[in-house]
């Protein structure tokens with residue numbers, strides 16, 4: 001198993017390209033199931049999660065070709081000959097549940113494994129199920145699998161989500177594109193990845209309005225056509241690398257970054273003493289002075305502070321001047337990085353969904369373990385600010401969501417390498 005070794009060696013400088021968003025690409029890929037014609041995604045990120053989604057789609061009969069070193073994905077679902085999304089693939093990656101809505105819409109039936117829980121919390125699908133049932137689907141749980149059938153096809157419905165779930169919004173919107181009649185989804189999620197999905201579906205001929213607001217209206221059509229679509233910039237990769245000069249000093253330009261993808265996060269950086277300037281090419285990030293100030297953070301649905309940046313923000317708060325309180329409201333167990341940061345000398349007290357971080361002058365390098373995707377990068381960030389060497393093990397978590405992670409940090413001047421253990 002590989003590890004990443006980081007040495008805290010002072011200010012960073014450089015330009016880092018930001019990839020297409022994992023969480024957008026993983027919802028755009030299943031959209032291929034809605035059409036017999038090809039779907040081409042450009043600006044795709046090179047990640048193990050993308051390979052997992054490719055394997056899942058191929059297991060259903062879709063064709064997936066990775067072109068231009070993985071930056072272009074050519075997908076075709078002209079021949080879907082299996083409607084079972086197997087537990088062995090779904091359990092590896094929760095986004096696998098996004099094949100349910102498209103398969104149900106296109107084939108009228110689907111069998112999809114429930115994902116089960118994962119390190120950061122439970123991953124229920126009750127909201128997805130309620131929305132699809134409102135559209136006429138019958139869904140039953142048998143032996144860990146959701147058996148879904150839409151006798152006579154899905155029908156448009158007015159449905160309000162109990163919580164603005166990203167995955168439930170994506171499944172419902174995709175399913176509704178081929179339903180008979182109009183679907184109005186209320187309390188829909190507003191994340192940029194959903195806006196990107198709608199833009200792609202519209203190119204495929206779907207009739208959708210209201211993306212980016214909490215009411216999305218979908219007028220069902222008989223069929224969707226092929227399209228070519230560039231994946232939106234990864235705001236979480238962007239935010240993660242923005243924290244590198246914040247924690248280690250220096251000045252870094254994140255190519256392709258825009259403030260509007262991460263407004264709530266940028267406001268917190270500003271309050272913490274980090275300047276973010278939009279340029280023609282992206283965002284330039286630097287500390288305003290010597291100190292980082294403590295700020296409180298509450299994770300919320302978009303446009304609030306993203307849960308996917310909470311671990312990385314905690315790393316920054318570990319060396320801030322003062323005490324910060326981080327409240328995690330999306331996933332019930334998303335503080336597993338805290339005990340690892342404590343091994344590096346951080347002062348963190350976790351009580352339920354609230355972590356209180358008292359800033360220390362300097363972190364110290366240590367052997368630490370990545371417990372999940374975003375936790376892994378928070379430990380690398382902490383390593384940049386630590387005295388001595390930090391060894392982060394279980395870096396397969398980082399490969400799920402950060403392409404060329406060592407090269408990108410090294411491109412800012414960080415002393416970092418990947419080693420085999």
Ligand SMILES: CC(=O)N[C@H]1[C@@H](OP(=O)(O)OP(=O)(O)OC[C@H]2O[C@@H](n3ccc(=O)[nH]c3=O)[C@H](O)[C@@H]2O)O[C@H](CO)[C@@H](O)[C@@H]1O
Nearest residue numbers: 023122124125126127128165166167168301307308330331
């Ligand atoms: C709101 C939010 O921040 N969503 C994040 C979530 O999306 P993802 O789609 O994975 O999760 P949801 O937005 O659906 O879930 C967020 C919350 O809703 C609950 N839930 C979800 C579905 C359901 O049927 N029933 C239910 O109770 C979950 O337990 C969780 O507490 O993880 C992704 C990957 O990290 C992030 O990119 C998304 O930004």
Ligand SMILES: C=C(OP(=O)(O)O)C(=O)O
Nearest residue numbers: 023093094095308373374
């Ligand atoms: C937790 C994440 O992904 P997933 O929902 O696929 O586990 C993430 O992107 O931070």
